[in-house]
Amino acid sequence: MALNYNLGSIVMMKKQHPCGTNKWEIIRVGADIKIKCLECSRTIMLPRVEFNKKLKKVINQ
DSSP, X not given: OOOOXXXXXXXXXXXXXXXXXXEXXXXXXXXXXXXXXXXXXXXXEEEHHHHHHHEEEEEEO
């Protein structure tokens, strides 16, 4: 799977967030990826390797 995501991309993760959605916006790209939940606006930061494992698909680039 080609992992083409940029700052501002909307991505779908494999597991749902406790608020009930699995759609996130990428707000920081580097060695770590920071993503924001589109439902409740909670942010989390993941190492790039872990993010790539948990990523299901890129919705918008």
